[in-house]
Amino acid sequence: MKQQMIFVRVATINDIRYTQQICTETEESAIARGTGIAKRSPESIARKMREGKAVIAVTSSEEWVGFAYLETWQNDQFISNSGLIVAPQFRNSGVAKAIKERIFRISRSRYPQAKIFSITSGAAILKMNTRMGFEPVTFQQITQDDLFWEGCKGCVNYDILEGKKRANCLCTAMLFDPAELEMHANPPLAQSFSSYNFSAIKSSF
Numbered sequence: 546m547k548q549q550m551i552f553v554r555v556a557t558i559n560d561i562r563y564t565q566q567i568c569t570e571t572e573e574s575a576i577a578r579g580t581g582i583a584k585r586s587p588e589s590i591a592r593k594m595r596e597g598k599a600v601i602a603v604t605s606s607e608e609w610v611g612f613a614y615l616e617t618w619q620n621d622q623f624i625s626n627s628g629l630i631v632a633p634q635f636r637n638s639g640v641a642k643a644i645k646e647r648i649f650r651i652s653r654s655r656y657p658q659a660k661i662f663s664i665t666s667g668a669a670i671l672k673m674n675t676r677m678g679f680e681p682v683t684f685q686q687i688t689q690d691d692l693f694w695e696g697c698k699g700c701v702n703y704d705i706l707e708g709k710k711r712a713n714c715l716c717t718a719m720l721f722d723p724a725e726l727e728m729h730a731n732p733p734l735a736q737s738f739s740s741y742n743f744s745a746i747k748s749s750f
Contacts, residue, residue, distance in 0.1 A: 549604050551635070553643045555651070556599035556612070563601065563609045564590040571630045585628060585699075590614070600648045602631075602640050610635045613648045617656065618688035624652045624659045625693065629670060645673045649721075661721040662687040671717060679719035684711055687718050 564587035571585060593599040593614040602610035611631035615624055626648050631641050652661050663674055664687070694711060697703050706714040 549606065551602055551604055551610050551638075551640060551643075553600065553602045553611075553640070553647055555597060556594040556601040557597075558595055560594050560599075560601050560603075561591045563603075563612070564588075564594075566609050567612045567628075567630060570632060571628065574630060574633075590628075600644050600651065602635075602644055611640045611644050613644045615648055615652050616693075617659070618690040618693055621656055621659055623688040623690075624656050624661045625688070626652060626661060626663050641669065642673060645670070646677070649677055653723075658723060660687075660723070662718060664716040664718045666716045671719065674719045674721075677721065678725075679721045682718050682720040684713055684718050686720055 567590055568585055568587050590599070590612075593616075594601075598616065599612065599614040601612050604610060609632060611629075613626065613629040615626055617624055626645070629641060629645055629648075631644070649661065652659070661679075662682075663670065663679065664684075665671060665674075694706075697706055697714075700706075702715050
C-alpha cells in the first residue's frame with residue numbers, strides 16, 4: 546500500500562491542465578449514481594481557477610484528486626459552494642471533507658456577510674453541510690438569479706425543476722446564514738474559519 550501526501554489548496558492557472566479530467570469525472574460520477582447534475586465545461590472550470598474561486602486537491606506527484614468551486618450571486622448577497630468531486634481512487638479518505646471545509650472557509654473569509662448555499666442530492670454532502678451549520682431551506686430562500694438556474698439546464702432532472710416553477714426538485718437546498726450566528730453559541734465551523742490557502746493530509750492507496 547502506497548502512502549502519499551494530498552495537498553488541498555486554492556487552484557491557480559497552473560491547474561487548468563486538470564479541467565477536462567474534472568469535467569469527465571463529474572459527469573461519469575453522476576451517471577454511475579443515477580442522479581442529475583448540471584454539466585460544466587472545461588472553460589467554465591478554468592475561469593473559476595483564474596478568478597481564484599476554486600479549491601483543488603492533488604498528490605505530491607501532481608495527480609489530480611478532487612475539486613470544488615464557489616460563485617457569487619445578486620451582488621455578493623449569495624455564494625454557492627458547488628461542483629465537489631473526488632477521483633474514485635481517493636474517495637473515503639477524508640479528501641471531500643477537506644475540500645468542502647476549505648471552499649466554505651474561503652467563502653466566509655471573502656464574503657463574511659453573504660449567505661452561502663448548496664443544492665445537492667448526495668447524502669454525504671448533506672451531512673457535511675449540516676456539520677458546517679447549513680440548514681435545509683426552500684428554493685425560494687436561495688438566490689433567484691436566473692443565471693444560476695440556467696446552470697441547471699444540463700441536469701437530467703431540469704424538466705422536473707421547470708415543471709414545478711423552480712419551487713423544488715430532487716435536490717435539497719441548504720443555506721448557511723451568517724445572520725443566524727448570534728443565535729448559536731458554538732456553531733461547528735461557522736466562527737472558526739481561517740484564511741489559510743493550503744493544507745495537506747496523508748493517505749494510503
